[in-house]
Amino acid sequence: MNTRTSYSESAPMPVKVHRRAPGMRDLARRSLKRHWQLYLLIILPVAYFIIFKYIPMFNAVLAFKDYNVIEGIWGSPWVGTKYFELFFENPAFATLIKNTLIISFYSLAVGFPIPILLALALNEVRSRRFKKTVQMITYAPYFISTVVMVSMLMLFLSPRLGIINLIGNALGFDSVNFLGDTGMFRTIYVFSDVWQSMGYSAVIYLAALAGVDPSLYEAAKVDGASRFQKILNVDIPGIMPAAVIILILSVGNIMALGFEKMYLMQNPLNLPVSEIIATYVYKVGLLNANYSFATAVGLFNSVINLVLLIVVNSIAKRVSTTSLW
Amino acid sequence: MSAIKGDGVSQSAAFRRGIRESRSDRIFLGLTYLILTVVLIIALYPLVYILSSSISSPAAVASGRVWLWPVEISFDGYRAVFQNDQVLMGYANSLFYAVFGTLISVSLTIMIAYPLSKKTFFGRGPLMIFITFTMLFSGGLIPTYLVVKELGMIDTRWALLIPNAIWVWQVIIARTFFQSSIPDELSEAAEIDGCSDMRFITSVIIPLSKPIIAVLSLMYAVGQWNAYFDALIYLKTQSLYPLQLILRSVLILGNGSSVDAADMIKQQQLAELMKYSLIVVASLPVLIIYPFVQRYFVQGMLIGSVKG
Numbered sequence: 001m002n003t004r005t006s007y008s009e010s011a012p013m014p015v016k017v018h019r020r021a022p023g024m025r026d027l028a029r030r031s032l033k034r035h036w037q038l039y040l041l042i043i044l045p046v047a048y049f050i051i052f053k054y055i056p057m058f059n060a061v062l063a064f065k066d067y068n069v070i071e072g073i074w075g076s077p078w079v080g081t082k083y084f085e086l087f088f089e090n091p092a093f094a095t096l097i098k099n100t101l102i103i104s105f106y107s108l109a110v111g112f113p114i115p116i117l118l119a120l121a122l123n124e125v126r127s128r129r130f131k132k133t134v135q136m137i138t139y140a141p142y143f144i145s146t147v148v149m150v151s152m153l154m155l156f157l158s159p160r161l162g163i164i165n166l167i168g169n170a171l172g173f174d175s176v177n178f179l180g181d182t183g184m185f186r187t188i189y190v191f192s193d194v195w196q197s198m199g200y201s202a203v204i205y206l207a208a209l210a211g212v213d214p215s216l217y218e219a220a221k222v223d224g225a226s227r228f229q230k231i232l233n234v235d236i237p238g239i240m241p242a243a244v245i246i247l248i249l250s251v252g253n254i255m256a257l258g259f260e261k262m263y264l265m266q267n268p269l270n271l272p273v274s275e276i277i278a279t280y281v282y283k284v285g286l287l288n289a290n291y292s293f294a295t296a297v298g299l300f301n302s303v304i305n306l307v308l309l310i311v312v313n314s315i316a317k318r319v320s321t322t323s324l325w
Numbered sequence: 326m327s328a329i330k331g332d333g334v335s336q337s338a339a340f341r342r343g344i345r346e347s348r349s350d351r352i353f354l355g356l357t358y359l360i361l362t363v364v365l366i367i368a369l370y371p372l373v374y375i376l377s378s379s380i381s382s383p384a385a386v387a388s389g390r391v392w393l394w395p396v397e398i399s400f401d402g403y404r405a406v407f408q409n410d411q412v413l414m415g416y417a418n419s420l421f422y423a424v425f426g427t428l429i430s431v432s433l434t435i436m437i438a439y440p441l442s443k444k445t446f447f448g449r450g451p452l453m454i455f456i457t458f459t460m461l462f463s464g465g466l467i468p469t470y471l472v473v474k475e476l477g478m479i480d481t482r483w484a485l486l487i488p489n490a491i492w493v494w495q496v497i498i499a500r501t502f503f504q505s506s507i508p509d510e511l512s513e514a515a516e517i518d519g520c521s522d523m524r525f526i527t528s529v530i531i532p533l534s535k536p537i538i539a540v541l542s543l544m545y546a547v548g549q550w551n552a553y554f555d556a557l558i559y560l561k562t563q564s565l566y567p568l569q570l571i572l573r574s575v576l577i578l579g580n581g582s583s584v585d586a587a588d589m590i591k592q593q594q595l596a597e598l599m600k601y602s603l604i605v606v607a608s609l610p611v612l613i614i615y616p617f618v619q620r621y622f623v624q625g626m627l628i629g630s631v632k633g
Contacts, residue, residue: 056464
């Protein structure tokens with residue numbers, strides 16, 4: 001039966017009734033009948049999204065309540081914006097926002113252009129083997145776990161045995177406790193990130209470059225363009241759409257600075273510059289069990305993030321043809 | 326600057342031989358090679374250093390004599406790693422989480438991605454929005470934690486397998502693959518022959534999707550292997566800890582060796598060396614398969630980046 005439905009639509013109707021285009025409900029009913037097995041299939045994944053993504057969103061009302069274990073989230077009494085006010089008046093507030101923003105922008109300023117430059121440079125290379133080697137080696141650190149990455153930093157930068165300090169000592173410098181130095185911390189965080197992800201991030205640009213119309217290069221050659229001019233006028237426009245998308249995503253996520261690496265890199269000495277919103281939420285919420293307050297801080301962060309993403313995307317829509325949605 | 330050297334060459338001849346490069350272009354290219362070589366060294370050096378240290382003697386590592394190649398080759402570090410019960414247990418746990426986590430994740434991802442790829446599947450637009458919205462907004466750490474707690478998953482293995490089972494990005498990759506490489510005619514023909522959707526998935530889609538299943542599996546497996554955050558917040562019992570959490574306590578918090586007073590210096594040296602060996606042992610599974618699977622990773626990224 002259901003195999004025919006898609007064909008009978010186009011067949012002329014014998015009855016003289018002017019049927020309108022099938023309405024939503026018809027379509028739904030037909031699809032349900034035809035694909036009932038697929039609807040069964042999505043039940044589990046949809047349940048996953050409801051339980052682990054959407055229920056937490058509703059649970060975030062906790063930010064406006066005084067959490068009480070016995071009453072549960074919905075039974076706990078409302079307290080309005082008490083916890084938000086508490087957060088805004090907290091002396092930690094300004095520091096958290098400042099630390100989060102500075103490291104994010106620093107990461108963006110360094111981490112956005114470097115993969116582009118790497119891809120442009122690799123694109124100039126004519127030896128396939130050299131290109132493949134560089135690509136493979138720069139991509140490899142991406143697969144190192146955060147824990148190992150931070151351990152490596154600690155080993156390399158150790159004041160006593162770290163290779164960096166040993167080289168420094170040999171050159172006559174005193175040992176520096178890099179990870180405890182508030183002035184160095186951000187640079188270490190950002191550049192170790194670049195080390196780990198530049199090869200990975202360059203892949204998308206290399207693909208964009210591979211997709212550039214070869215006739216453009218021919219034309220540039222005939223017009224006598226130098227290599228540098230070719231990069232400026234052919235390569236860069238070629239990777240522009242990819243770059244815009246990645247920039248939107250990065251700017252939109254500026255407040256969503258990750259927990260994992262920062263938390264591991266923290267020590268009492270660098271805390272004034274390394275405490276960010278994500279690590280603060282973890283400490284206040286899970287370690288001190290101050291659920292409502294931590295939820296308020298987290299919610300504040302999520303909302304700002306969403307707004308940022310929408311704003312950046314609409315700006316991108318206006319100034320260029322590329323946008324996320 | 327940009328003038329082509331050898332203007333006398335006629336256009337067609339220039340095309341045959343390729344237009345000769347100017348001096349400044351050759352310098353530019355030379356600089357590019359130089360910079361890439363420096364980048365290559367910067368990327369490679371830390372990896373070589375860790376590997377070399379891990380097979381040097383405890384004394385050489387502790388006195389900082391290793392800087393590039395191994396000094397006084399010894400495998401004491403590895404011996405210490407493989408005699409450490411905590412590490413072995415973490416290793417076994419991580420294997421468990423990687424295997425079963427990947428199995429669950431890949432199945433769930435395909436279950437949602439395939440219907441989303443079908444044009445005749447009513448409601449796929451709203452469903453897609455329903456899923457991608459979770460990339461833009463989340464309830465946050467505590468509300469999620471409370472759900473996991475409510476489900477009784479805290480301090481069980483489930484906590485590492487279920488709460489982060491589906492990555493939206495992977496769903497998008499899989500859906501794009503199904504859309505672009507499985508022609509509509511195929512499923513229509515199967516439908517006319519009376520093949521149900523389920524049967525079509527098991528006997529046509531799965532066999533045709535081996536590359537994408539490989540990509541999904543590898544990405545989920547590497548993700549599981551390298552993750553520590555969920556274990557940190559959801560697990561309390563040491564015997565459930567994945568390797569990364571053990572690494573954290575040994576490498577970062579320094580809770581590694583039980584120091585025997587009589588042999589303290591030697592023990593300390595060994596503890597220092599063990600860090601290097603441990604890093605190698607923990608990263609090896611991923612780095613060994615990496616050269617073979619790099620192609621798939623790149624493919625996966627590219628499939629996902631095509632706007633569907």
